[in-house]
Amino acid sequence: MLNEKLDKYLKNDYYPFHMPGAKRTDILRNDLPYQRDFTEIDGFDNLNDPKDILLELENRIADIYKVKKAIISTNGSTCGILSVIRALTYENKDILIERTSHKAVYNAIELNNLESSYIDVILSENNAVIDIGFDDFKNKLASKKFAAVVVTSPSYEGYNLDLEKIYNECQKANVPLVVDLAHGSHLILNKDWSDKFDIAITSFHKNLSGLTPAACVLINNEKYIPEIKRNMAIFQSSSPSYIIMQSIDEMVEKFDEFYRMFEILEKNLDDIYNLQLRNLDIIDVPNKDRSKILISTAHSNINGNDLQKLLRNEKIEIEMSYPAYALLISTIFDKKYAFERLKKALIKIDNKIDFGNNIKNFSYNIPKIEFNISDALLKNKSNVNILKSLGKISGQFVYAYPPGIPLIVPGEIIDSHLIKNIQDMQKNGIELNIDKEISIID
Ligand SMILES: Cc1ncc(COP(=O)(O)O)c(C=O)c1O
Structure with missing residues (x-):
């Protein structure tokens, strides 16, 4: 056309x-x-x-x-x-x-x-x-x-x-x-x-x-x-x-062809999901799209960021990592050799690491709201060390990108849960849009 x-x-x-x-x-x-x-x-x-x-x-x-x-x-x-x-x-x-x-x-x-x-x-x-x-x-x-x-x-x-x-x-x-x-x-x-x-x-x-x-x-x-x-x-x-x-x-x-390519992708993915790994878990549950290869590190001695780095050493670049998982995106355009490379890399990494407990106590809890987002953004603000921000009202969004999902939004009260989440993320090598300080409403 x-x-x-x-x-x-x-x-x-x-x-x-x-x-x-x-x-x-x-x-x-x-x-x-x-x-x-x-x-x-x-x-x-x-x-x-x-x-x-x-x-x-x-x-x-x-x-x-x-x-x-x-x-x-x-x-x-x-x-x-x-x-x-x-x-x-x-x-x-x-x-x-x-x-x-x-x-x-x-x-x-x-x-x-x-x-x-x-x-x-x-x-x-x-x-x-x-x-x-x-x-x-x-x-x-x-x-x-x-x-x-x-x-x-x-x-x-x-x-x-x-x-x-x-x-x-x-x-x-x-x-x-x-x-x-x-x-x-x-x-x-x-x-x-x-x-x-x-x-x-x-x-x-x-x-x-x-x-x-x-x-x-x-x-x-x-x-x-x-x-x-x-x-x-x-x-x-x-x-x-x-x-x-x-x-x-x-x-x-080309869309008609994509249906056939999708069948090939599904077969290639079977190979990945059939891998018998000892420490990493490739998550495969009924309501999950299998083309998103989600690898949990929750029962290993490494975090998601470590897995990302180990895969990078094997020349495999992934979509993102979070404290307890790494996420890889596959599409109909990935060929068999890509899955072969991934398989080899995962087996090698899995053999190198150990069992462990890496379950993180993380949640997207909803803090108390003091102002709506637009009003909060118009208020006077200053920066404080995150450790001194408990009970203050956030003047900003805090998120990791990807995935671009906020942990707190402007106008919400900073609680101990958020502070721990931020610390855990940073300790696990997840880059946030803040470093040591957070903007609060005066
Ligand atoms: C859930 C979700 N919605 C929307 C977007 C924005 O999409 P786009 O990059 O096409 O603007 C993203 C981007 O990563 C996303 O993850």
Whole structure:
């Protein structure tokens, strides 16, 4: 579609007296895509008001995901999340979100001056986010009329929520369900896909082949389309990347092939999950996406960061580590040799390390809230040593990136639990956005 049209156009030898400024030059690096960098010239539509080829591309995405409407984002799921939350919260400022939401959700709360309530999460033994507290969710949902519910499924570590159950409760309460599906664009390729949402936002660049940060908003509930569209045109660049759009076009063209490639991935993954390791545990449970290779160090004498370093020594770069796990992302584009290398490395490392107790007492508990996020950020602040911050009100977010999930947000009271979490993270080599000091409200 888009690529084909561009191929034809390029053969016609039009000279570009228009943006982008690199003018398809051959004097710059030829491994950067200057030749195919484009803008909204005649016949190539406009992503912020698509009527032609880009609308067709969005319609094909909607068909693939079996939703009513798809809106492309060339600015990541981040842009989709900001747009969707704004579109849903003009009047009602109360929003119910999973506590372990990505910082983009918290940024939307700040921008729209929202009052956030939080759904508790359940962690596994190695501190991966595996579920929401369903009773807590139901109680909070009944506590007031919310503008929207936002949950993350799958979690970064690949655990899928029971969206049907959550969606049914939202329907009963007449509240739209927004799913941050940033890590789940590939789930359509297997049985883990759930269409139980009003709106979902997914990143094609994380688990499929869209170039970073290709993403999309998927909408089932048509009444939200016009305002989400309008907000996408606000948060999205007015010059959306045609390179990214071409990568989405290529992905859509090849999608039928992806189903077959997914079967091969599943077979390759079987090899990994069948490994008999003594000290490391490769987590394989029914509600978890197997392509997220989550390796627990909870019963070994190393932490997740150590495992990351050991894998790095074997020339394997991973997605992230936390105190009691390392997370590797595999996709349909990983070939058999990659899994062979991983297998060899894991066996070697597992033989080198020992059994141990590395279970961490970590949780995303919800501190007492003194101010909402936007109000808190406007207050006068100063920095104090974390050890002296007990009982003070946080003036900032504290998080590790990845995964970009806050341990505390502005306006919350710093408790001993948070201080211990921060110390544990730092002791385990997890880099946070703070060092020794934290910003507090004066
Ligand atoms: C759960 C979650 N949501 C949203 C995002 C933002 O996605 P993007 O990088 O496509 O903007 C991320 C990024 O890591 C994420 O982990």
